[in-house]
Amino acid sequence: MKTCLVVDDSKVIRKVARHILETLNFEVSEAGDGREALDSCLASAPDVILLDWNMPVMSGMDFLRALKDSAVSQKPKVVFCTTENGMAYIRAAIEAGADEYVMKPFDRETLESKLQIVGMA
Amino acid sequence: MIPLAAPEMPASGALNVLAALLESRTGQQIAANRAWRVETTLKPLMRARDIAGLDQLVSAILDGKHPDLADKVVDALLNQESFFYRDAAIFEMIAAAVSALDSLALGRRVRIWSAGCANGQEPLSLAMLFAEREEAGGPQAPEIVATDVSEAALARGRAGRYSQFEIQRGLPIRRMMRWFDQEGEDWIAKPDLVRRIQFKRQNLVGDPPPIGRFDIVLCRNVLLYLSASHRGRVFARMAEVIRPGGLLVLGAGETVIGQTRAFTPSGRFKGFYEATGLGCASVAA
Numbered sequence: 001m002k003t004c005l006v007v008d009d010s011k012v013i014r015k016v017a018r019h020i021l022e023t024l025n026f027e028v029s030e031a032g033d034g035r036e037a038l039d040s041c042l043a044s045a046p047d048v049i050l051l052d053w054n055m056p057v058m059s060g061m062d063f064l065r066a067l068k069d070s071a072v073s074q075k076p077k078v079v080f081c082t083t084e085n086g087m088a089y090i091r092a093a094i095e096a097g098a099d100e101y102v103m104k105p106f107d108r109e110t111l112e113s114k115l116q117i118v119g120m121a
Numbered sequence: 122m123i124p125l126a127a128p129e130m131p132a133s134g135a136l137n138v139l140a141a142l143l144e145s146r147t148g149q150q151i152a153a154n155r156a157w158r159v160e161t162t163l164k165p166l167m168r169a170r171d172i173a174g175l176d177q178l179v180s181a182i183l184d185g186k187h188p189d190l191a192d193k194v195v196d197a198l199l200n201q202e203s204f205f206y207r208d209a210a211i212f213e214m215i216a217a218a219v220s221a222l223d224s225l226a227l228g229r230r231v232r233i234w235s236a237g238c239a240n241g242q243e244p245l246s247l248a249m250l251f252a253e254r255e256e257a258g259g260p261q262a263p264e265i266v267a268t269d270v271s272e273a274a275l276a277r278g279r280a281g282r283y284s285q286f287e288i289q290r291g292l293p294i295r296r297m298m299r300w301f302d303q304e305g306e307d308w309i310a311k312p313d314l315v316r317r318i319q320f321k322r323q324n325l326v327g328d329p330p331p332i333g334r335f336d337i338v339l340c341r342n343v344l345l346y347l348s349a350s351h352r353g354r355v356f357a358r359m360a361e362v363i364r365p366g367g368l369l370v371l372g373a374g375e376t377v378i379g380q381t382r383a384f385t386p387s388g389r390f391k392g393f394y395e396a397t398g399l400g401c402a403s404v405a406a
Contacts, residue, residue, distance in 0.1 A: 085285060087303045094294060101294040103285050109204070113291045116209060 002120055003027045007037040007063065008052040008081070013104075017050055017081070020108045024121055034058025038066050045072045048120045050111075051098070053082035053089070064096050077118040081106065135175035139163075139194065142182070146195045147270045148326030148355075149346040159198065166197050196273045200346065203239040204290035206246045207341070208373050211392070215337060216250060218368055218390050222336045223260045225366065231263040234335040234362070236325060237343030238267035241278025241318070242291075245310060247339075248317040249300050266331045268323035275320045281310025326351045330362045338363055342372035349380075356381035360396045369394040 004026040006017045018028045029046065031037035035058040037049065053060040064078060079100040080093045090101050099118045102110060115121035136159060140151045151159065160175055170190070172178050182191050206212055215233075223231050235244040244267035251262035269275050281301075288297060288308040301308040321331055325343065338359050344352050359369060360383035369384050370393055371377070377384040377394050384394040 087298065090294060090298060094298070103289060105286075106289065107286075110286070110289045113204070113206075114289070117291075117293045 001025060001027045002048065003029070003046040004120075005029050005031060005037060005040055005046040005049045005076070007031045007034065007049060007055070007060065009033060009055040010052070013052070013081075017111070020111050021050075023108070024112055024115065034060060034063030034066070037063055038070065041067060041072050041076065042070065045074050046076050048077040048079060048115065048118065050079050050081045050102075053080060053084045053093075061093070061096060064093075064098060068097055077120060079114055079118060133175070135179045138179045138182075139175065139198065142191060143195055143198045144348075146191075147199065147324060148348070148351040149199065150348055151198070152346075162197055163194065166193055192272075196271050199271050199274070201239040201271065201274050203242045203342075204287070205242045205292035207243070207291060209291065211341075211370065211373075212246060212250055214390065214392065215247070215339075215370065216254065218337060218393065219251070219263055220260070221389070222366070222368075230261055231337070232333065232335045233263045233265050234331060234338045235265060235267040236323075236338060236340040236359070238269050238274070238278060238320070239271075240274050240283075240287075241267065241281065241320070242283075242287075243267070243339060243341070244278065244318045244320075245281065245300075245314065246291075248314050249296050252314065252317060253299075262317065263336070265318045266321060266335075267318050268321050268325075268331060270322070270324045272322055275322055278318070279315065279320050281315045282307050283310075284308075325355050325358075330358050334362050334364045334367075336364055336367045337370065338367070339370045341370065342375070344371070344375060344380075353381055356383045360384060360399075363396045365396075367396065369396070 004021050006014050006028060008014050009032050014030045018030065021028045029040060031040050033055040051060045051063065060080060060082065067075065077099045078097065079102060080098045081102040081104065083104045085103040093101055100114045102114050112121055136156060139159060143149055143151060163178065167178055172181055181187055182194065219231050233247060235247065238244050244265050247265055255262045267278060285306055288301065297308065300311055300314045302311060323331060326347065340359065344355060347355065356377065363369060368387060368390055382399045383397060385397050387393045387395045
């Protein structure tokens with residue numbers, strides 16, 4: 001079973017994403033900000049991360065850079081999942097090393113297709 | 122397997138008339154398990170025209186005072202749901218087939234027909250794939266002809282305009298960045314991409330196929346909406362326009378087996394079909 005870490009400061013989004021991911025046979029864990037997510041990855045790296053942009057404590061972009069520089073050996077695939085829907089944001093995320101990008105709001109088919117693109121579904 | 126179309130509609134005069142209108146214009150049938158969606162599907166149109174219900178809609182169509190109403194109803198009833206790179210593995214298989222066919226084409230350009238292209242996601246997916254291969258030093262991109270029975274769908278394909286919801290379905294983000302521009306909430310295909318496709322109106326059941334012969338014909342998730350007799354006719358027409366050695370590509374749940382003798386599973390390209398030369402012979406014939 002593939003593992004996915006959902007990183008979002010919204011409990012509602014985490015709940016929705018968890019539900020969809022579990023129907024896609026993922027084992028799901030959650031983090032409420034980038035710092036929590038980094039600690040989680042250092043303890044046990046997931047196969048893929050669904051990552052919000054704007055979060056307290058540590059943003060999605062700061063997390064992505066920290067993950068890159070971290071001791072996590074098996075780097076997970078990173079799919080941004082955010083309301084930041086402008087091309088400039090998308091470009092910045094991809095240049096920073098994100099593998100895919102989901103613009104909120106999203107549905108099951110969108111998430112599934114993005115996970116297929118990164119080879120995770 | 123292609124499911125059999127519903128043998129009968131629910132007992133509703135208006136539904137029967139609307140189903141008959143759709144089938145006479147496009148060959149498509151409304152399966153019994155989709156009949157309940159008809160009223161929901163037509164609600165926006167009825168609201169815009171201040172029409173109270175299906176019975177009044179049928180009356181308005183029949184009184185002849187609204188010449189465009191029947192067209193609008195047919196457009197609304199057609200299932201145009203599609204997404205980019207639907208069944209993604211198929212596209213890599215098509216690319217491999219095009220490479221093989223290209224070596225046999227002796228200098229002429231490989232031709233692809235996307236039949237029943239809905240809002241254009243399939244031909245645009247092909248156009249992106251082959252444009253990138255061409256840019257990377259690969260062979261000349263194939264000529265792509267895309268047809269649909271719906272002028273509204275073709276207009277969307279020609280405009281290349283998709284909502285945020287539509288653009289995300291199946292399209293890798295790097296391809297979106299490369300081939301689309303953002304305009305407000307929508308994403309617009311670059312003219313350089315759209316011009317690679319010839320969009321043409323064609324009713325698969327009633328009109329002749331596009332002119333010329335094709336190396337690959339894609340007709341995915343369309344035939345399942347047609348009656349068995351219409352399917353047989355469409356298979357026969359496709360067999361006529363496929364070059365010797367050319368391929369037919371159907372949807373993931375569709376097959377020619379038990380449907381027609383005009384095609385047989387390809388031995389060279391698993392999951393694709395080749396013309397047998399038996400032309401219009403349907404299984405029932």
